[in-house]
Amino acid sequence: MSPARLSANSAAAKIKAGELSSEALVQACLDRVSEREPEIRAWSWLDADAALAQARACDRAVGPKGLLHGVPIGVKDVIDTADMPTAYGSAIYKGYRPRADAACVSLARAAGAVILGKTETAEFASIHPAATRNPLAPAHTPGGSSSGSAAAVADFMVPLALGTQTGGSTIRPAAFCGVVGYKPSFNRVNRAGLKFSAESFDTIGFFARSVDDIALLAHVMSGQERLGDAGLREDKAPRIGLCRTSRWSQASSQMREVIESAAQKLAAAGADVELVALTPAFEQLHEAHAVIMQYEAARATAWEYRVHGDLLSPAYHQRMRAGLAIPHERYEAALRQAESGRQDFADVWGELDVLITPSAVDEAPLGLENTGDAVFNRIWTLLGVPCVHLPFGTGTAGLPLGLQVVGRRQGDVATLTCARWIEDRL
Amino acid sequence: MSPARLSANSAAAKIKAGELSSEALVQACLDRVSEREPEIRAWSWLDADAALAQARACDRAVGPKGLLHGVPIGVKDVIDTADMPTAYGSAIYKGYRPRADAACVSLARAAGAVILGKTETAEFASIHPAATRNPLAPAHTPGGSSSGSAAAVADFMVPLALGTQTGGSTIRPAAFCGVVGYKPSFNRVNRAGLKFSAESFDTIGFFARSVDDIALLAHVMSGQERLGDAGLREDKAPRIGLCRTSRWSQASSQMREVIESAAQKLAAAGADVELVALTPAFEQLHEAHAVIMQYEAARATAWEYRVHGDLLSPAYHQRMRAGLAIPHERYEAALRQAESGRQDFADVWGELDVLITPSAVDEAPLGLENTGDAVFNRIWTLLGVPCVHLPFGTGTAGLPLGLQVVGRRQGDVATLTCARWIEDRL
Numbered sequence: 001m002s003p004a005r006l007s008a009n010s011a012a013a014k015i016k017a018g019e020l021s022s023e024a025l026v027q028a029c030l031d032r033v034s035e036r037e038p039e040i041r042a043w044s045w046l047d048a049d050a051a052l053a054q055a056r057a058c059d060r061a062v063g064p065k066g067l068l069h070g071v072p073i074g075v076k077d078v079i080d081t082a083d084m085p086t087a088y089g090s091a092i093y094k095g096y097r098p099r100a101d102a103a104c105v106s107l108a109r110a111a112g113a114v115i116l117g118k119t120e121t122a123e124f125a126s127i128h129p130a131a132t133r134n135p136l137a138p139a140h141t142p143g144g145s146s147s148g149s150a151a152a153v154a155d156f157m158v159p160l161a162l163g164t165q166t167g168g169s170t171i172r173p174a175a176f177c178g179v180v181g182y183k184p185s186f187n188r189v190n191r192a193g194l195k196f197s198a199e200s201f202d203t204i205g206f207f208a209r210s211v212d213d214i215a216l217l218a219h220v221m222s223g224q225e226r227l228g229d230a231g232l233r234e235d236k237a238p239r240i241g242l243c244r245t246s247r248w249s250q251a252s253s254q255m256r257e258v259i260e261s262a263a264q265k266l267a268a269a270g271a272d273v274e275l276v277a278l279t280p281a282f283e284q285l286h287e288a289h290a291v292i293m294q295y296e297a298a299r300a301t302a303w304e305y306r307v308h309g310d311l312l313s314p315a316y317h318q319r320m321r322a323g324l325a326i327p328h329e330r331y332e333a334a335l336r337q338a339e340s341g342r343q344d345f346a347d348v349w350g351e352l353d354v355l356i357t358p359s360a361v362d363e364a365p366l367g368l369e370n371t372g373d374a375v376f377n378r379i380w381t382l383l384g385v386p387c388v389h390l391p392f393g394t395g396t397a398g399l400p401l402g403l404q405v406v407g408r409r410q411g412d413v414a415t416l417t418c419a420r421w422i423e424d425r426l
Numbered sequence: 427m428s429p430a431r432l433s434a435n436s437a438a439a440k441i442k443a444g445e446l447s448s449e450a451l452v453q454a455c456l457d458r459v460s461e462r463e464p465e466i467r468a469w470s471w472l473d474a475d476a477a478l479a480q481a482r483a484c485d486r487a488v489g490p491k492g493l494l495h496g497v498p499i500g501v502k503d504v505i506d507t508a509d510m511p512t513a514y515g516s517a518i519y520k521g522y523r524p525r526a527d528a529a530c531v532s533l534a535r536a537a538g539a540v541i542l543g544k545t546e547t548a549e550f551a552s553i554h555p556a557a558t559r560n561p562l563a564p565a566h567t568p569g570g571s572s573s574g575s576a577a578a579v580a581d582f583m584v585p586l587a588l589g590t591q592t593g594g595s596t597i598r599p600a601a602f603c604g605v606v607g608y609k610p611s612f613n614r615v616n617r618a619g620l621k622f623s624a625e626s627f628d629t630i631g632f633f634a635r636s637v638d639d640i641a642l643l644a645h646v647m648s649g650q651e652r653l654g655d656a657g658l659r660e661d662k663a664p665r666i667g668l669c670r671t672s673r674w675s676q677a678s679s680q681m682r683e684v685i686e687s688a689a690q691k692l693a694a695a696g697a698d699v700e701l702v703a704l705t706p707a708f709e710q711l712h713e714a715h716a717v718i719m720q721y722e723a724a725r726a727t728a729w730e731y732r733v734h735g736d737l738l739s740p741a742y743h744q745r746m747r748a749g750l751a752i753p754h755e756r757y758e759a760a761l762r763q764a765e766s767g768r769q770d771f772a773d774v775w776g777e778l779d780v781l782i783t784p785s786a787v788d789e790a791p792l793g794l795e796n797t798g799d800a801v802f803n804r805i806w807t808l809l810g811v812p813c814v815h816l817p818f819g820t821g822t823a824g825l826p827l828g829l830q831v832v833g834r835r836q837g838d839v840a841t842l843t844c845a846r847w848i849e850d851r852l
Contacts, residue, residue, distance in 0.1 A: 082729065096525050106728035187761055190725035192622040199617055223754035299616035302532035303508065328649035332836050335613055343769070410758055 004028040008071050008159040008213040015058075015070040022070025026055035026114055029072050033157045039138055041131045042152040044077045045085050046117030054114040061112075067220055069112030074152045074161035077118040078125045078145075079204070080193040081105055088195045089121040089130060089145070092308040102193025104162060104204050104221060111220040116158050119148030122371060124301055125164055125197045128313035129371050134176060136399055140364040143173030144371030146205070150177040153207040160217055161207040166197045166293060168360075168377025170205030171404055174389040176364035176372065178400030180423075182206045182214045185410045186384035189221045198296035200338070201289070201381050211388065211420040218412065225413045227420055238353040238418040240266060241276030243406070245357055246283040247375050252362035258393040258401040259358055262426060266356075269425040276348060276355060282379060285341045289378040291326055291334035298323025338382050342409065345383050349408060354418045359404040363395035376404065386412040388419040392426045430454040434497050434585040434639040441484075441496040448496025452481035452540055455498050459583045465564055467557045468578040470503045471511050472543030480540040487538075493646055495538030500578045500587035503544040504551045504571075505630070506619040507531055514621045515547040515556060515571070518734040528619025530588060530630050530647060537646040542584050545574030548797060550727055551590055551623045554739035555797050560602060562825055566790040569599030570797030572631070576603040579633040586643055587633040592623045592719060594786075594803025596631030597830055600815040602790035602798065604826030606849075608632045608640045611836045612810035615647045624722035626764070627715070627807050637814065637846040644838065651839045653846055664779040664844040666692060667702030669832070671783055672709040673801050678788035684819040684827040685784055688852060692782075695851040702774060702781060708805060711767045715804040717752055717760040724749025764808050768835070771809050775834060780844045785830040789821035802830065812838040814845040818852045 003011065003025045014020035030048045037043060051072065058070040075081060078088050080098035087093040100106075105115060120130035122145035132147035134140040135155035142151040146163030150173030153161050163170045165183045174181025182205055189204040196202055204221075208214045215227040242263045248256065267273040298305075298320050304312060305320050312320070348355075358376045365372060380387045386407040393401040405422060407415025429437065429451045440446035456474045463469060477498065484496040501507060504514050506524035513519040526532075531541060546556035548571035558573035560566040561581035568577040572589025576599030579587050589596045591609045600607025608631055615630040622628055630647075634640045641653040668689045674682065693699040724731075724746050730738065731746050738746070774781075784802045791798060806813045812833040819827040831848060833841025 082733075093525065099519065099522050101729040101733075103725045103728045106732055107725065110728065110732055187626060190622075190722060190728075191625055192726035193729070196616075196618040200613060223757075225754075296616060299529045299533065300618035302529045302536065302616075303527040303619075306532055306536055307508075307527075328651075331649075335836065410761065 002028045002032070004032045004156045006159065007210050008068070008208060009216055011159060012068060012071050016065060022055040022058040022114060023052060025070065026051050026072050026116065029116060029158050032155070036135065036155055036157065040133050040135050040151055040155055042119055042148040042155065042157060044087060044118045044120045044148065050083070051114060051116050058112060058114060066111035067216060068108060070114060071112070071160065072114040072116040072158050073108055074116050074119045074149055074158045075105055076146050076149050076161070076163045077121045078164055078195040079105060079162060081115060081118065084115065084118055086118065089123040089125065090304070091311045092304055098193070100193060103190035105193065107221055119152055119161055121145050122147065123313055123316055124195065125166060125169055126297065126316060126319060127371065128315045129368060133368065134364050134399070136178060137364070137397065140366055140397070140399060141176060141368050141371050143176035143364060145169040146173050146207070147371065149207050150174055150179060150181070153209060154179045159208065160213060163205045163207055164194065165203050165205045165377070165381055166201045167289070167381060168374030171377050171387050171389045172360050172372050172374060174207055175359040175400070175402050178391045180208050180211055180214055181389040182218065183381065183387045184218065185386050185412050188218070188224065188412060196300045198293040199300065200292050200296060203381065211416055211423050214388070215416050218416065227417055237270035237272070238421055239272040239351055241352045241355045242273055243276045243278065243355040243357040245278060245376065250361050250375055251358045254395050255358050255362050255401055259356065259403055262356065262392050262403050266422060266425060276352065278348065279344065281344060282341060284337060285379040285382050288334040288337040289382045291330055292338065294319060294323035295326045295331040342383055345385070354415055355406040356403050357406060359389045359402055363397055363399035363401055380406055383409065385409050386415040388415060390419060390423050390426065428454045428458070430458045430582045432585065433636050434494070434634060435642055437585060438494060438497050442491060448481040448484040448540060449478060451496060452477050452498050452542065455542060455584050458581070462561065462581055462583065466559050466561050466577050466581055468545055468574040468581065468583060470513060470544045470546045470574065476509070477540060477542050484538060484540060492537035493642060494534060496540060497538070497586065498540040498542040498584050499534055500542050500545045500575050500584045501531055502572050502575050502587070502589045503547045504590055504621040505531060505588060507541060507544065510541065510544055512544065515549040515551065516730070517737045518730055524619070526619060529616035531619070533647055545578055545587055547571050548573065549739055549742055550621065551592060551595055552723065552742060552745060553797065554741045555794060559794065560790050560825070562604060563790070563823065566792055566825060567602060567794055567797050569602035569790060571595040572599050572633070573797065575633050576600055576605060576607070579635060580605045585634065586639060589631045589633055590620065591629050591631045591803070591807055592627045593715070593807060594800030597803050597813050597815045598786050598798050598800060600633055601785040601826070601828050604817045606634050606637055606640055607815040608644065609807065609813045610644065611812045611838050614644070614650065614838060622726045624719040625726065626718050626722060629807065637842055637849050640814070641842050644842065653843055663696035663698070664847055665698040665777055667778040667781045668699055669702045669704065669781040669783040671704060671802065676787050676801055677784045680821050681784050681788050681827060685782065685829055688782065688818050688829050692848060692851060702778065704774065705770065707770060708767060710763060711805040711808050714760040714763040715808045717756055718764065720745060720749035721752045721757040768809055771811070780841055781832040782829050783832060785815045785828055789823055789825035789827055806832055809835065811835050812841040814841060816845060816849050816852065
């Protein structure tokens with residue numbers, strides 16, 4: 001088996017044990033990139049020699065080694081890197097080289113990671129799509145805005161990648177590409193050096209091919225507990241709420257079936273599963289999300305709009321105009337709704353450990369001009385709660401389906417623990 | 427009178443009416459800078475020719491004009507500017523020129539403002555002081571970390587300036603320099619392009635010489651209502667809570683006297699004034715603030731610490747070490763305390779419009795090595811509520827005292843309205 005197919009945990013363990021060099025691992029990833037990238041277009045910047053030089057430096061290093069020592073990671077191109085160009089998915093920033101690494105990149109490097117390259121993103125992590133194709137079916141979108149990170153991990157080009165989510169930009173591409181995606185609670189991953197879209201929602205998320213790899217990266221970034229450190233794996237079966245949300249009818253019948261079937265399978269495996277309904281107030285959070293996102297995004301890229309408007313896509317122009325037209329009072333009202341929603345959500349839980357709910361309306365749609373609908377992501381992003389996408393089942397187009405595991409705010413370790421329990425049983 | 431002494435509102439009105447050119451106004455400010463800067467050192471970067479070129483472009487402009495057309499503003503040097511170096515108060519960034527303007531700078535320019543230059547800041551808006559001196563007594567600190575912005579406005583070098591507050595970095599220097607300072611609610615001024623210190627608290631704030639000027643700038647930045655637009659000036663007398671906080675004994679006797687005397691004067695002018703006590707839980711927010719600030723700051727500057735540690739001050743190294751030593755669980759617990767505090771604070775209000783409380787422990791202390799104590803600022807920053815400093819009275823060293831007006835979260839217009847009522851009567 002090519003080392004490119006190893007999990008991050010296995011690769012790190014083999015490197016630590018001297019059974020694998022970082023150079024061999026990175027070379028295997030680069031070989032996969034060489035083979036597949038002309039079709040998939042996951043990378044906005046990748047310099048093989050620079051990546052190998054980082055890997056050789058890891059192999060030469062003496063002294064204590066970090067938890068990601070020698071392990072390559074992809075970085076969404078809305079996150080700054082001091083040694084690689086960072087274009088935010090926009091022609092305005094073509095060739096731009098930031099002065100500093102973003103905090104999350106620096107923390108990954110401090111743990112020994114090799115930054116393999118920058119992954120494609122929709123323009124300013126918004127809606128104008130990247131050129132990336134779904135590695136499982138290149139005529140289909142990989143989802144967005146973290147298109148390249150999802151595709152690169154799904155296609156075994158890299159075991160880990162960083163993305164972001166403001167609406168559904170981590171969970172949806174994870175779903176469309178069939179990998180594990182994680183949008184942490186607010187305040188888990190420092191955002192210094194992230195190009196802001198809507199600061200009330202922008203969250204740095206991760207892509208991997210297992211929950212254990214996600215948990216490793218989360219530990220590196222935040223210091224939160226790793227899974228298994230405290231016998232969590234052997235915990236009793238979780239109490240799961242099946243949450244259809246007010247938008248259940250927008251999910252395809254095959255998506256609804258896969259969620260119901262996952263619920264049955266988990267119940268059969270010993271989980272307590274019950275239906276959970278959200279109050280009608282949560283439905284209003286869709287509108288509040290749109291108002292806050294558009295209001296803030298229109299201000300965050302005020303310079304780009306004023307000085308380089310000719311280089312923005314028509315779709316971005318439309319978003320800017322919509323955002324600038326929102327009266328401050330409406331934005332304030334939406335902030336109040338969001339705050340109430342966060343307080344009300346605490347009452348949903350009772351004895352439950354996690355909710356399960358769709359990650360997307362269906363498998364990845366055909367075509368590259370649209371990255372899909374965030375209808376099953378927005379309110380969780382607004383609530384600031386942890387979300388994990390787990391692949392499960394296949395749709396009629398042969399593309400992956402799956403479910404979203406949603407936890408309590410700041411209950412990330414418990415959520416990942418339940419997600420791993422679910423992953424093991426699906 | 428020199429145009430440098432005009433308020434922003436007056437200057438904008440005169441420019442609009444053709445009674446004053448932006449060039450004449452900017453030249454007057456530059457003359458003041460020439461005269462005073464060798465002693466005060468408020469500016470980290472100022473190019474007179476570039477400022478005059480902006481002013482002349484305003485004077486030549488045809489078509490509709492923004493609310494700040496031709497009015498100069500100073501920008502704290504932790505806020506990015508595309509046409510001026512931005513050093514974040516650190517030798518690491520000497521000569522660094524960002525690619526883009528921060529959102530707040532671009533919004534000011536869109537309203538016609540002239541960016542006069544960059545104002546001195548403590549290293550990464552933390553504690554290692556800038557070289558700035560208090561314009562009222564150059565052997566005394568101007569406060570920090572927004573040292574240059576406070577000093578420049580106080581010294582009539584510029585009518586408006588942008589600062590930031592993570593602990594007390596806007597309100598305290600405003601107090602020490604005797605100008606009006608405003609730390610808005612969270613989410614009022616977009617933070618894209620701000621160098622983060624602690625993202626849970628970092629707030630862009632303003633300096634001016636009147637509440638009306640603060641309100642004008644707040645309207646430009648957020649679209650929030652301007653004062654007087656809806657007859658607010660003639661509102662009935664406010665209901666004011668005198669809030670000594672648990673740290674009252676840390677205020678000097680002259681500071682305590684000035685607050686009590688302000689309360690009496692306002693009551694005599696018709697305000698309802700009552701004592702308001704905070705529950706003991708609020709005292710714990712001081713510790714929660716320190717934990718969150720240090721944890722986040724240590725991650726926000728991870729790159730600087732790892733790559734350029736030799737260029738950080740010893741004080742910053744100490745903060746980094748303290749922040750990196752905080753376990754994630756402690757940070758999480760502090761976030762929960764902050765969240766509870768925000769909910770509990772809603773119960774303090776009853777029928778009150780605003781609180782008044784000290785802005786600082788005393789007048790500006792002697793010496794430049796320490797920017798003063800944020801003990802009367804931290805919990806309001808953590809709560810995310812609007813704060814306005816108003817100068818009132820003079821201490822034994824001949825330096826200004828004053829009071830802080832604190833409002834409800836997102837109640838910024840009401841708070842500024844009350845602050846103006848109070849300003850008029852003090």
